[in-house]
């Protein structure tokens with residue numbers, strides 16, 4: 333029997349050939365591997381940098397969300413301005429340490445992907461309809477129980493899958509106290525955001541309760557990609573092996589002329605205390621699939637000679653494929669947290685938190701909306717020019733920005749998410765709300781700074797570089813303060829603790845200038861990076877085509893958050909499961 337299951341040993345793997353080699357056993361990597369190995373004649377090797385921590389409560393206990401952050405299971409990528417971006421360094425990747433909120437973006441945001449591809453690629457189906465099919469395929473949704481309905485849970489079963497691997501449901505610990513329904517009602521009362529039944533239905537501009545990726549019938553255990561795609565089959569499928577605690581250091585090529593043909597990968601031992609010096613190899617008969625996440629996938633391509641020759645040259649890496657946009661188009665979101673003390677009501681539950689409100693531009697800016705719309709339309713060219721070093725060109729970015737502006741203005745997709753939390757970090761904070769800016773125009777880059785694969789790449793998000801992004805962050809905070817002062821939530825709040833007096837209320841909720849200063853001092857990075865190997869036509873700066881194949885390579889695909897060309901008004905996991913499910917079918921169809 334060949335080596336199969338999950339192992340830390342290279343015995344029986346080093347020097348061997350598989351049909352597919354997958355770089356990264358995270359959300360997307362394990363999803364693709366799980367589907368490809370359904371055919372017993374297909375062999376797959378997954379190499380994952382992190383360890384197998386499925387039995388660590390920081391992973392399986394979704395109520396412990398945030399405990400893993402900053403620890404050994406988190407890449408904790410340094411970005412500029414002293415910020416860090418969390419990312420799972422463990423089997424299952426970020427799906428093993430994330431919050432588990434299960435939502436999707438608006439229809440128009442998925443439909444936009446096709447408009448950024450070649451017209452001839454429209455038939456591949458990178459749109460809402462095509463994605464919904466695959467998002468449902470990944471999912472095993474449990475509609476709310478009568479008890480959960482009493483607590484405010486709702487759903488539209490038709491938009492969920494019922495027989496996929498990833499469990500999604502409302503939790504046993506769902507709060508029964510007055511706080512979550514009060515927040516949703518106040519958000520509607522203050523801004524007119526409508527209530528909807530389900531944030532997975534393609535209409536994200538609403539307020540509602542959301543399920544989580546957890547298994548209700550298994551004590552709310554986290555349903556990560558590892559738990560859902562790998563655990564059930566790991567002892568059965570002798571055609572699938574996952575090597576953990578090994579870092580892929582580069583892709584090996586057969587040639588140095590285009591198109592490049594990958595023959596396999598090189599990897600080294602990687603633990604909290606070891607950066608292995610021995611290099612091992614494994615070969616791919618068919619394809620190498622890069623699924624290392626949006627902050628590592630570009631680094632692997634660059635270490636393999638695929639990237640901007642001007643970046644690689646000084647590092648003595650030959651640019652076999654001078655693909656300038658590898659690592660560019662990075663889009664990461666920002667958040668600020670507002671906290672308040674309560675009036676003494678009981679929480680009545682343990683979580684996870686699941687009340688969310690998603691306002692659009694018109695709800696955020698109110699009377700000033702028309703001038704904000706005019707500002708966007710008048711500024712696109714300038715913004716594109718200012719971000720062009722993180723794109724293919726100013727002209728290319730202008731096209732992408734017009735598509736982004738279109739969904740914001742015409743389709744009224746949400747610009748801000750309010751994620752309501754019971755119990756904040758400040759002493760006495762009974763409620764907290766994470767205010768996060770969803771659709772930045774600021775663009776950043778991921779670039780390696782050393783030929784040593786163990787050295788972290790430089791992550792430059794370019795936080796708030798386009799001033800509009802900060803305007804949105806501030807508008808979100810101002811409206812949030814108003815929501816705190818609106819019934820029925822106001823009845824539950826005794827005083828605002830954060831920012832409190834740091835942003836004095838001048839009778840109009842605080843001055844923009846004060847809010848700006850506070851937001852810039854206190855913002856965090858959301859950990860939703862994407863776009864660094866975007867699926868777009870080449871003239872827009874795409875790194876992969878509609879089949880997720882890296883341009884000018886014969887058999888290298890990227891399957892992870894890197895391929896999403898623009899941000900979504902959503903928590904990303906459900907959409908990335910959809911991407912990976914669809915990718916698996918594209919790969920199966922190609923061979």
Ligand SMILES: Cc1cc2nc3c(=O)[nH]c(=O)nc-3n(C[C@H](O)[C@H](O)[C@H](O)COP(=O)(O)OP(=O)(O)OC[C@H]3O[C@@H](n4cnc5c(N)ncnc54)[C@H](O)[C@@H]3O)c2cc1C
Pocket residue numbers: 355356357358359360361379380381382401418419420421422423424425426427429430431432433434435578579580581623624625626628629632858859860861891892893894903904905906908
């Ligand atoms: C803290 C946090 C909270 C989040 N909360 C939510 C939420 O509530 N709801 C939601 O829907 N989404 C959430 N997300 C987002 C979601 O989890 C991610 O967008 C998604 O997991 C990204 O999938 P991916 O496959 O692109 O990358 P990942 O899942 O991060 O997988 C990448 C994998 O590649 C591995 N890897 C990297 N480099 C190498 C290498 N050189 N060799 C071998 N392996 C390598 C990594 O260790 C990792 O396992 C959250 C994310 C984080 C970090």
